Amino acid sequence: MKRMDKIYQYIQERSKSYSSEEIQGRIGVEAAEISQALQIMRSNVSRELNNLYRDGKILKFSGRPVLYFDREIFEQTKGVTLPLEIEELATVESGVTSAKKLTIQKSGFDCLIGSDGSLKKQIEQAKAAILYPPHGLHTLIVGQTGVGKTLFAHMMYEYGKTIGKFSEQSPFIIFNCADYYNNPQLLISHIFGHIKGAFTGADSAKPGLVESADNGILFLDEIHRLPPEGQEMLFYFMDTGTFNRLGETTRSRQATVLIIGATTENPDSVLTKTFIRRIPSIIKIQPLADRSMEEKLDIIKLLLANEVHSIQKPVKISVEALKALIGNIGVGNVGQMKSNIKLLCAQAFLNGIDNPNYIEIDFKLLPASVKSGLLALSSNRRELALVSQYINEALFISPNDQKLPMEETEDTSFNLYHLVDKKIKTLKSENIQSAVIKQIIAADVNAYIKSFCNQQDDFNMSVQDRLLKIIDYDLIDFTEEIATIVQKHLKISSLDRFLYAFSLHLSVFFKRIKSQQPLSSHAIEGTVSKDTEEFHLAMEIKQKIEEYYHIIVPPAEIEYFAMLLNSLKEEDDDEKIIIIVVMHGVHTATSMTDVAQKLLNVQLKNLIVFDMPIEVQPQVIFSKIMERLQTMNCHKGILLLADMGSIINFGPMITEQLKIPVKMLDMVSTPLVLEAIRKADVAGISLNAVYDSLNNFKGYESSAEDLPAEHVKHPEVIVTICASGKGTAEKLQKILENILPTITPRPIKVLPVGLYKVQESIAEISKEYRIIAVVGVANPKCDIPFIPLEQVIDGEVENILRTLIGIGGSRKAPPKNLVLRSFCEESLVEMLTYLNPAKILDTLLKFDSLLESHLGYQLTNPQRIRLLVHCGCALERMIMKTGLVYDEQEYPPINTQKLQCVNMAATVFEKTIKIVLTRDEKAFIASMI
Structure with missing residues (x-):
């Protein structure tokens, strides 16, 4: 049984123990009691309680401590129905009051999807039309085919019965005027009736629909098909309440009928002006495509539920199929959607006859016309972001309206297996070679681990405390033992990062072993060479796990361990070229390099500096240089900077002895040393690239227009890289295109490429362009400067590009942090529903500026992004009245000084967008800085 189910079961049992007399005031069970009773960590209990509350399964009673009670038992005991979304209750009595208010307000319209959203205004119009004395207002409903005009008219009828305007026996008659539009005489006859002999074939008198609808509603669909004479007869009836059958000369008949018409056309174009004037209430229903994403999904769920009730078998529909259905919304609206879903359920039912549990609708089952919806949705970035907020798993619908039990989900989003399996399937489907797949997998694992660990930064909690929210003490202790072993053989970039990634991976691994999920080795075999230190350590870790936990570790798991170790080890500074600065004088070289390093705020390990006083023999200095070089890895080459x-x-002489390439520049100056250090500190840059760029260096005062001849021959380009060449690479392209105009007037292009055949792609680009740098998730290992994704996020990319392009930092003031703005806006677009990210971003950045001013120190870019995205979501929670609660028993004590800084900075929200953050939300913000 899942953890959430255990907690819910406990709450149900405790709720049942209350007698009806005891259910009053504040009732329920607190988190501490559940934690102690079920032996589940308090933080995990709180998390699951919040999930149960959001799902509407339990009620929350405010106060200290917060109490929880089963919703269904409350409603049954008190004989009430609570609102679907209900805020925290103060007492039982306040919940009963809310339920009574809901009962009073309920009407047939409340069953319509969108009654509180896209249809709210239309429903108010409809209610007014029904309520208007003495018999209501005649109404015209306008909307595209399939938007639900007939259903809306029926809801008007049901509302009329609810409020006593119509009796239960009052008729609701539907007639489609298009059925007889080719025969106007017959059409009028159907509506008003005819006498014997009124026209050829009228062998007897017959009453019309107006008489049949007396004391009720006559709904005329496609009313624009009525001929002008029919419209005239109808508006006369609407004016006077009298009419005549076809063939009669006097209007002596009477009826009390509310006319509701519907049309897909513009009323002014298809109905006479005299007729339109008789219809005071015109209701326009918007097409399905214009309705909110939540409403679209609710409609799909409702239509699926209708089919499930018909076939009496649960349905599972995949995420891709749901997205295709949403993307396929267009002409036909709800009506076409209903037809699509009915067809899909019929096909799935046929395919799933042998499956007794449920029928499945996946992407493969969809017809081509519906499949195209997924492509259409993918091209609409805004719409795709909205869909992703609501759809992240397959949808299950059963005949009793309850979700089927889903597979056990992991307690954490960290899952290497999911990443690798999904990526391999995708790449293999594109017929990419096995060797290339392994390179891409290794790069993606590395980026995935760095990204996940960066997201977990919490400066108020130790890594152990953060992990204890997810996994148990024993596993953390074991991981620390593994870390001790690994550190003896590998340089770990960060112990915290290692503990995070490895303990979470082991947690997922043990769950797979327990659930007997197989691990396939052929998919990732060879990703890490068996001759490496990482692979040997992975073998040792396998043995430790088997001894400690008494289980058998599958061979495939060794590959995963090795990939993790490879990603977590310290990056090698040996991938940078060596710079040697030697100059005549006592302090000349030392002073020059000291100035350069202080200006750049770096301390290079790959820098050798020697002063050569006049009295010292050159051979002495050369010997000292050789001694230093023999202790360093020089395979990337050496740049020698000398004066004369x-x-x-x-x-x-160095090349002859060490067989290593050396490039030399003479007559060096401080600006030249500064530029050399800048460029040599960029990982992956080649010796030739640095030498060529410095060989024409004329100092920072040279004109931007004085470009080297190679720049004139070949236009310049920056290449961005990700696995597919689409997602991350295109985002980086957009960021760089915003940054480049602030750095240089030169027309530098940005081209995104995928990792598949990346070196061939770069070689092809090099034929037409001079590639300044490669930016992205993986180093293509070519003689071009590489800027990793982390340096883009950290905001370092602007200065690095200035260096590579050859524009000195002193030429102009640094540009605004476009990287910060871009990443924040991208994240907020995906996470916000009601607030416009573009409009609140300036306010968020102002908040950040004020906060840093009050704190007295600056935050890093990753901290800023995390903070501003959190604040944007907090502002939206204030609008939705779903603010977070800062439980001081669960979370660390609030730093009052930081909270005060947040309070002062948050006044910008009140002044500019009139939103006030609660103290709890401010406490969470204070805990992040």
Whole structure:
């Protein structure tokens, strides 16, 4: 049984123990009691309680402590129905009051999807039309085919019965005027009736629909098909309440009928002006495509539920199929959607005859016309972001309207298996070679781990405390033992990162073993070479796990361990070229490099500096240089910077002894040293690239227009990389295109590419362009400067590009942090429903500026992004009245000084957008800084 189910079961049992007399005031069970009774950590209990409350399964009673009670038992005991979305209750009595208010307000319209959204105004119009004395207002409903005009008219009828305007026996008659539009005489006859002999074939008198609808509603669909004479007869009846049958000369008949018409056309174009004037209430129903994403999904769920009740068998529909249905919304609206879903259920029912549990609708089952909806949705970025907020798993619908039990879900989103399996299936479907797949998998695992660990930053909690919210003490202790072993052999970039990634991976691994989920080795075999230190350590870890937990670790798991170790080890500084600065004088070289490093705020490990006083022999300095070089990895090459004289000959001498390429620049100056250090500190840049860029360097005062000849011959480009060449690469393209105009007037292009055949792609691009840098998730290992994704997020990319392009930092003031703005806006677009990210972003950035001013220190870009996205969501929670509660028993004590800084900075929200954050929301913000 899942953890949430255990907690819910406990609440149900405790709720049943209350007698009806005891259910008053504040009732229920607190989180601490559940934690102790079920031996589940308090933080995990609180998380699941919040999920149960959001799902509407339990009620929450405010106060200290917060109490929880089963909703269904409350409603049965008190004989009430609570609102679907109900805020925290103060007492039982306040809940009963809310239920009574709901009962009073309920009407047939409340059953309509969108009654509180897209149809709210239309429903108010309809209610007014029914209520208007003495017999209501005649109404015209306008909307596209399939939007639900007939259903809306029927709801008007039901509302009339609810409020006593119509009796239970009052008729509701529907007639489609299009059925007889080719025969106007017959059409009028159907509505008003005819006498014997009124026309050829009228062998006897017959009453019309007006008489049949007396004391009720006559709904005329496609009313624009009525001929002008028919419209005239109808508006005369609407005016006077009298009419005549076809063939009669006097209007002596009477009826009390509310006319509701419907049309898909513009009323002014298809109905006479005299007729339109008789219809005071015109209701326009918007097409399904214009309704909210939540309403679209609710309609799909309702239509699926209708089919499920018909076939009496549960239905499972995949995420891709749901998205295709939404993307396919267009002409036909709800009516076409209903037909699509009925057809899909019929096909799935046929295919699933042998499956006794449920029928399944997946993407493969969809007809081509519906499949195209997924492509259409993918091209609409805004719409796709909205869909992703609501759809993240397959939808299950059963005949009793309850979701089928889903597979056990992991307690954490960290899951290497899911990442690798999904990626391999995708790449194999594109017929990509196995060797390339392994390179892409290794790069994606590395990026995935870095991204996940960066998201977990919490400066108020230790890594152990954060992990204890997810996994148990024993596993953390075991991971720390593994870390001790690994640190003896590998340089770990961050112990916290290692504990996070490895303990979470082990947690998922043990769940798979327990559930007997197989691990396939052929998919990832060879991703990490068996001759590496990482693979040998992975073998040792496998043995430790088997000894400690008495289980058998599958061979495939060794590959996963090795990939993790490879991603978590410290990045090698040996991938940078060596710079040697040698100059005549006592302090010349030392002073020059000190100035350069202080200006750049770096301390290079790949920098060798020697001063050569006049009295010292060159051979002495050369020997010292060789001693240093023999302790370093120089395979990327050496850049020798000298002033004059015999030092210039050091280059060929070093190459002869070490067999390593050396490039030499003489007559060096401080600006040249500064530029050399800038460029040599970029990982992956080649010796030739640095040398070529510096060989034409004229100092920071040279004109931007004085470009090297190669720049004139070939236009310049920056390449962005991700696995597919679409998602991340295109986002990076957009960010760089915003940054580049603030750095240089030169027309530099940005081209996104995928990892598949990346080196061939770069070679092809090089034929037409001079590639300044490669930016992305994986280093393509070519002689071009590489800027990793982390440096883009950290905001370092602007200065790095200035260096590579050759524009000195002193030429102009630094640009605004476009990276921060871009990443925040991208995240907010995906997470916000009601607030417009573009409109609140400036306010959020102002909040950040004020907060840093009050704090007295600056936040890093990852901190800022995390903070501003959280604040944007907090502002939306205030609008939706679903603010978070800061439980001081569960979370760390609030830092009052930081909270005060947040309070002062948050006044910008009140002044600019009139939203006030609660103290609890401010407490969460304070805990993040």
